[in-house]
Structure formats: structure tokens, C-alpha cells
Amino acid sequence: MTAFLAVEHVWQEYADHVVLENLSLQVNEGEFCALVGASGCGKSTFLRLLLGQERASRGRILLDGQPLPSEPDVSRGVVFQKYSVFPHLSVRDNVVLGLELAGSPLTGRRFGAARRAAREQADAMLDAVGLSHAGARYPAALSGGMQQRLAIAQALVMKPRVLLLDEPFGALDPGIRKDMHALLLDLWKQTGLTVFMVTHDLSEGFTLGTRLLVFDKPRHDPQHPNAYGARITYDLALNQGRMAARQALPVSLIQRLESVPLEVIA
Amino acid sequence: MxxxxxxxxxxxxxxxxxxxxxxxxxxxxxxxxxxxxxNADDKLLPSIGQMAQAVQRMAFTEDPRSGDLLWWKDTGASLQRLGLGLGISALAGLTLGVAAGAIPLFAAPLSPLLRLLAMIPPLAILPLLFIVFGLGELAKVMLIVIGVAPCIARDLEGHARQIPQEMLIKAQTLGANTWTLILRVILPQLLPRLLISLQLMLGSAWLFLIAAEAIASTDGLGYRIFLVRRYLAMDVILPYVAWITLLAWLMDFGLRRASTRLFPWFMVGAR
Missing domain, CATH: 1.20.5 (Single alpha-helices involved in coiled-coils or other helix-helix interfaces)
Structure with missing residues (x-):
């Protein structure tokens, strides 16, 4: 049996800048992969490849044995750190939008019974993320955490097979981030979809993921810092004993990763 | 303090x-x-009473030769030209701006062209317009369109480019094709900007209108001002200028009100 998602010898290079170097990976349906690593280590590039926003320079990515479509489509949902929701639509219409777009290539709108059905579906989704009270508001009137809830609802209502999260909680307060973790885990368990989440926060990766992928540059040439790309240096299953898994990482690596957010702020 | x-x-x-x-x-x-x-016959600085008489004569007394109420006829003619010119400019500017701002394949030929067109001083090609379109209404409307549309198009192109890439990607993951992406995501976000852009171009549009009317016309606010200038009729010119200013202010006010009414989300975001 082939894997749900297979990454085969993928390279990503821009001019003389190698970002990803010979990446190979197999992911089963329903896994929650947390992607961690220092800044500029290609985690987000890898996510863009999965999204179809970029094409790999070499190698290929297969979804269910088929090459991944080379532009974004409904099979892969996404939540970015910001700008994920549409400012000109109310909260409810933000969720309805996908249901309308998918069924209507000409007007991008549904009418009559189809529209009512879409609204009901959207309301149920808003209920699931705890936003049913805010349906009529515009995103600009929502807090950062509520906006990310909306972005998640918007992506999940399309029932994608893969959900891609690019540091979705990076801009949120720690307390709110915890609520969002609980919500995300809940939704993931209910839907059983496959999740890839890029995060700067190592503990977030350990808390949420069933699998932790560490991106790092194993080789470094001080004269040509861009000559070598990043690889997945650790691939840990987190199903049993999360803390035990954590001990599998060298202390120096953990220190380097955990110091990352500080570097970013500074 | x-x-x-x-x-x-x-x-x-x-x-x-x-x-x-x-x-x-x-x-x-x-x-x-x-x-x-x-000097009781001085014409340069008429009194308020003299101006009121002139307004009474122009706006509420039929012209003995044509039987028209000249003030309202001029206003109607000018507003029609201005409305047509601005309406066509808005439509053309929006179409070109969206095409150049949202679709890279269209931007390649359109962007440099629009940048160049916006640089042409419209009054410099006014004679050309009269030659090509004749002395009728079309030339006057075209002057406004040529002066205003490229600027609106460039403004909207810039704002279309500022829509974050993330939003366009997200819409595609929600099933949008190029057309519905423009229809449901890009266009609605540009409409409030179109109103602001029109507001900013109002002054230029009036300038082009009055210039065109001054040179070749038989009615219109600009025509009248330049006509009565020959008789040094300041008692007519000053009320006309005040009336034009009021009309321009009302249009500006109307556009501002329309954008808060029609696009409440835009104001929420701006604050």
C-alpha cells in the first residue's frame, strides 16, 4: 500500500540558494506533523510546496499516489499567521464563501436552497469553533485569536484532506494559544484529517503533533552559507510518551530551537 | 502649554x-x-445685492432670446458631461486597474502603458480631441476620461497589488477560479478605494470640463463664465464660481457618505 502523502527526493533551489536538500518522507492519513526548526531552514518553503504555491526544483510529491496539483486547490486547506480571512465579509460570510465558490464557477454565489444549506453548514462550523455569537461582525472587529478561529473554520468547512498551518498561533498571547491548541486537537480528532503545522515553538510541536519533523542544515560552508540546504534531521513519533521523545533530541539542538523565538523578536 | x-x-x-x-x-x-x-457703475466688485439680482436673472427668469432658464440649463449640461466622464472613467479605471493589478499576464503589457498615459497632460491633447471627436459632447467627455481614467487605473492597480498574497492563496484553497477570485475577493475590496480615487480626481475632472467648455461649447457652466467675461460681468461670474464650488463639495460629500454606507467594513479596518 502506498503512503497517503509521499515526498520523494525533493529539492528546492532558487538561483544558487539551496533551501531544501533531498527531502524524502512518507506520511499516513490522519497524522499530525509538527514542523520545527530555526528560521530560514525551509519549513515554510516545504509547506508552500505542499500547498502548491511553489513547485519543487527536483523530486516529486504524491498525494494518494497522484502528483500533487501545482496550484492551490480545495484538497488542501490552509491557515496563515495573518491575512487568512477576508476583511470585506462578515464572519459568517467568510465561512459561507468557500461553499459558494466551490459550487459556482461563474458567479461565485449560490442562491435559494443551496444558499440556505451553505448558511446552515457555516453556522454549524462557527458553532464548532465557538464563534456562533459573532456571525454578523466583520473580522476587523475580532481579536487575533477569534480571527484565527475563523480562519480554521473557513478552511475546515471545505473538508480538505490535508490542513496546512503556517505558524497559525505565532502572534497570539500564551493563554489564548492554549485554548487554540485544545480547539485544534478537538477538531483534528473529530475530522481525522492530516495536518502539517509549522511552528517556532518547540513545546507547541511536542504538545500537538503525533510526529515531529526537525528541519536543520546538517552541512554548513561558512564561505557559502547558501550552498547547502536543509534536511529533516529528526523524525520522531510522538504517540507514546511525549516527554520521552523529547529526550531523543540532543540538548544542544533543543537549546538552539528554543532560542529561536528570542532571536526573531530581537 | x-x-x-x-x-x-x-x-x-x-x-x-x-x-x-x-x-x-x-x-x-x-x-x-x-x-x-x-463709482456706482464699477463692475469689478459687485455688491451682494447686485449678485442676487444676477442670480435672479440667470436662474429664475427666462432668457428673452432662447426662453431657457440659463443657470439650470448650464448646470444640467455640465453635470451631464461630468457624470458621463466620471462614470466612464470609473468603469474603465476599475477594469484596467483590476486586470493590471491582479493578473500578471495582463500587467506586463498594461502597466507601462498606463504609467505613460497618466503622464500625458490632457489639456495638451485637447485640440487633438476636437479634431478627432468633433466639437460636440464626445470630445468634452473624452477629455475627462483621458485625464481621469489612467490615474484611477494606476491607483487601483497599486491597491490590487497590496491585497496580501495569503488572501489570494486562501481563496484558491476555497475553490475560487481566476474569475470568481476577482469577483468575490479582489473587486469588493477595491470598490471603496474606487470611491476615494474618484473623490481625489473630482478637482481634475472639473478642471478638464471647464477648460473644454471654455474653448468649444454653446452651454455649460464653464462656457457661461467665459462668455460673460467679455462684458466683465463679475456679478454673474462670482455666483457661478460659488455654485460650481458648492456642486463639487456636494459630490465630494456624497462620495464620502456613500463609502461609509456601502462599505462599513472598510471604515472598521481604517480606524
Whole structure:
């Protein structure tokens, strides 16, 4: 049996800048992969490849044995750190939008019974993320955490097979981030979809993921810092004993990763 | 307290706003009275009463030759040209701006062209317009369109480019194709900007209108001003200028109100 998602010898290079170097990976349906690593280590590039926003320079990515479509489509949902929701639509219409777009290539709108059905579906989704009270508001009137809830609802209502999260909680307060973790885990368990989440926060990766992928540059040439790309240096299953898994990482690596957010702020 | 930290209260602000107007009016009326006292036939600074008479004659008395109420005929003719010119400009500007701002394949040929077109001083090609489109309405409307549309298109192109890439990607993951992406995501976000852009171009549009009417026309506000200039009829010119200013202000006000009414989300985001 082939894997749900297979990454085969993928390279990503821009001019003389190698970002990803010979990446190979197999992911089963329903896994929650947390992607961690220092800044500029290609985690987000890898996510863009999965999204179809970029094409790999070499190698290929297969979804269910088929090459991944080379532009974004409904099979892969996404939540970015910001700008994920549409400012000109109310909260409810933000969720309805996908249901309308998918069924209507000409007007991008549904009418009559189809529209009512879409609204009901959207309301149920808003209920699931705890936003049913805010349906009529515009995103600009929502807090950062509520906006990310909306972005998640918007992506999940399309029932994608893969959900891609690019540091979705990076801009949120720690307390709110915890609520969002609980919500995300809940939704993931209910839907059983496959999740890839890029995060700067190592503990977030350990808390949420069933699998932790560490991106790092194993080789470094001080004269040509861009000559070598990043690889997945650790691939840990987190199903049993999360803390035990954590001990599998060298202390120096953990220190380097955990110091990352500080570097970013500074 | 430093000057920079002193903020007028509401009442004081209204008073301060009225002050320059009152001053200007007072200066005018004094000068007018002084000149008229010296020479009752002076035409340069007519009194308020003389201007009221002129308005009465232009707006509420039929013209003995044509039987028209000239004031309203001029206003109608000018507003029609302005409305047509601005309407066509808005439509053309929006279409070109979206095409150049959202679709890279269209941007490649359109962007440099629009940048160049916006640089042409429209009044310089006014004679050309009269030659090509004749002396009728079309040339006047075209002058406004040529002056305004490229600027609106460039403005909207820039704002279409500023829509975050993330939003366009997200819409695609929600099943949008190029057309529905423009229809449901890009266009609605550009419409409020279109109103602002129109607001900013109102002054230029009036300028082009009056220039075109001054040169070749048989009616219109600009035509009338330039016609009565020959008789030094300041009592007609000044009310006409005030009327044009009022019309321009009303259009500006209307556009501002329309954008808060039609696009409540835009204002939420701006604050």
C-alpha cells in the first residue's frame, strides 16, 4: 500500500540558494506533523510546496499516489499567521464563501436552497469553533485569536484532506494559544484529517503533533552559507510518551530551537 | 502649554472654522462698498445685492432670446458631461486597474502603458480631441476620461497589488477560479478605494470640463463664465464660481457618505 502523502527526493533551489536538500518522507492519513526548526531552514518553503504555491526544483510529491496539483486547490486547506480571512465579509460570510465558490464557477454565489444549506453548514462550523455569537461582525472587529478561529473554520468547512498551518498561533498571547491548541486537537480528532503545522515553538510541536519533523542544515560552508540546504534531521513519533521523545533530541539542538523565538523578536 | 498640545474644543473648532470665511466676506464687502461709493457703475466688485439680482436673472427668469432658464440649463449640461466622464472613467479605471493589478499576464503589457498615459497632460491633447471627436459632447467627455481614467487605473492597480498574497492563496484553497477570485475577493475590496480615487480626481475632472467648455461649447457652466467675461460681468461670474464650488463639495460629500454606507467594513479596518 502506498503512503497517503509521499515526498520523494525533493529539492528546492532558487538561483544558487539551496533551501531544501533531498527531502524524502512518507506520511499516513490522519497524522499530525509538527514542523520545527530555526528560521530560514525551509519549513515554510516545504509547506508552500505542499500547498502548491511553489513547485519543487527536483523530486516529486504524491498525494494518494497522484502528483500533487501545482496550484492551490480545495484538497488542501490552509491557515496563515495573518491575512487568512477576508476583511470585506462578515464572519459568517467568510465561512459561507468557500461553499459558494466551490459550487459556482461563474458567479461565485449560490442562491435559494443551496444558499440556505451553505448558511446552515457555516453556522454549524462557527458553532464548532465557538464563534456562533459573532456571525454578523466583520473580522476587523475580532481579536487575533477569534480571527484565527475563523480562519480554521473557513478552511475546515471545505473538508480538505490535508490542513496546512503556517505558524497559525505565532502572534497570539500564551493563554489564548492554549485554548487554540485544545480547539485544534478537538477538531483534528473529530475530522481525522492530516495536518502539517509549522511552528517556532518547540513545546507547541511536542504538545500537538503525533510526529515531529526537525528541519536543520546538517552541512554548513561558512564561505557559502547558501550552498547547502536543509534536511529533516529528526523524525520522531510522538504517540507514546511525549516527554520521552523529547529526550531523543540532543540538548544542544533543543537549546538552539528554543532560542529561536528570542532571536526573531530581537 | 505648548502650541502643539493645545486642542480646540468642539465649539471653539466650529468658531475657528467659520472665522476665515467671515473674514473673507468682510474684506470683500468692505472693498466692494468702497469701490461702488466711488463709482456706482464699477463692475469689478459687485455688491451682494447686485449678485442676487444676477442670480435672479440667470436662474429664475427666462432668457428673452432662447426662453431657457440659463443657470439650470448650464448646470444640467455640465453635470451631464461630468457624470458621463466620471462614470466612464470609473468603469474603465476599475477594469484596467483590476486586470493590471491582479493578473500578471495582463500587467506586463498594461502597466507601462498606463504609467505613460497618466503622464500625458490632457489639456495638451485637447485640440487633438476636437479634431478627432468633433466639437460636440464626445470630445468634452473624452477629455475627462483621458485625464481621469489612467490615474484611477494606476491607483487601483497599486491597491490590487497590496491585497496580501495569503488572501489570494486562501481563496484558491476555497475553490475560487481566476474569475470568481476577482469577483468575490479582489473587486469588493477595491470598490471603496474606487470611491476615494474618484473623490481625489473630482478637482481634475472639473478642471478638464471647464477648460473644454471654455474653448468649444454653446452651454455649460464653464462656457457661461467665459462668455460673460467679455462684458466683465463679475456679478454673474462670482455666483457661478460659488455654485460650481458648492456642486463639487456636494459630490465630494456624497462620495464620502456613500463609502461609509456601502462599505462599513472598510471604515472598521481604517480606524
Amino acid at each position: 505648548r502650541l502643539i498640545n493645545q486642542v480646540p474644543a468642539r465649539g471653539a473648532r466650529l468658531l475657528l472654522a467659520a472665522l476665515p470665511f467671515a473674514l473673507l466676506l468682510a474684506v470683500y464687502m468692505t472693498a466692494s462698498t468702497l469701490r461702488l461709493a466711488e
